[in-house]
Amino acid sequence: MVTATALETELLELAGAVPDPELPVLTLRELGVLRAVRLHGTDTVEVDLTPTYTGCPAVEAMSLDIERVLRAHGMREVTVRTVLSPAWSTDDITPEGREKLREFGIAPPRVHPGTGPVPLALGPTRTHDTAAEAEPVRCPHCGSADTELLSRFSSTACKALRRCLACREPFDHFKEL
């Protein structure tokens, strides 16, 4: 691990404070998509950004926002690189990020049980609600664990649509990836 200079740390904080364009309650740091900031010389900087989903259209808006913020901080040249590996996981969302999602009315993703690869069971062992192994998805409004899946896909690629059976409110769930 290369040690970051004080300026790099400062730039990383600035870039990390940029709000997510689709979920503005979260910053890029809380979403866990900002990987590294590298300074070349005094005013040229390279930023590594990883997409949540491969086709996430927000990446371009994020890149532009990062560029704008770092330029305003005196950087002359800002390059934002998209890196795929290691793949982003919903486990990269910070605890405060999860809390903010809940307050915003989106059920946060559950933490994956292990650190190994995502289990890819094909065939007979599949149950109806695939991702619901241990922990129920709780309604972000009333906290009830009695919720049902309406659709695995919702307003953005990263969310599923659910309904609370206690308070009857439909809500988005940031699905596990």
Added chain:
Amino acid sequence: MTATGPATAPVTAALALGDDALVLSHRLGEWAGHAPVLEEEVALANIALDLLGQARVLLSLAGDEDELAYLREERAFRNLQLVEQPNGDFAHTIARQLYFSTYQQLLYAELAAGDGPFAPLAAKAVKEVAYHRDHAEQWTLRLGDGTQSSHERTQRACDALWRFTGEMFQPVEGLTTDPAALETRWLESVTDVLGRATLTVPEGPRSGAWTAGAGRQGLHTESFGRMLAEMQHLHRSHPGASW
């Protein structure tokens, strides 16, 4: 060329996998404004978006993504004939999704486990594709084990697309995965889903003289040209245009 480093992506394989994702993405996008219910409209568009993202990465490994997508002629596309098949009714779209996403999930899981040039993309995409396959499975169960009409139409769709499934297991230059092993696991998985959906595994050949591996060699079915014309029309009419 021999012994290309792990960072160099084999162009043939990148085009094959990239074109599969691009073409299926476009087909699914055609459902926008036509899906049976709003949730499905959103689901199919989300799946299309995932596939488009994968296509962009894969085609960029082979060249300029826009040039490859918008300026190639039909014969230069290397996608499976399965993914170019018209949407048909909803059952046809779901059968196509079941066949393709099962293949894609198995293939990407294998690529992700290796250290080849496709590993980073595959590791990311396999998690997305797991949702696509699950979506297709749930719909196959619901339609197959649904009303008499939904059962019959889903059976018809599975039968109609069966002859395009053999092509998925033709060797592709640059992919080191074992097509025969992939095929065995694919058949197991699809047989299991169809069985639980009270559907019959089609009996016909999984490829014909005129279809065997032909999409990968640039031979496509009749409707593909029309799909490409629509997909490429704007870009070709306004070269260099931007938003």
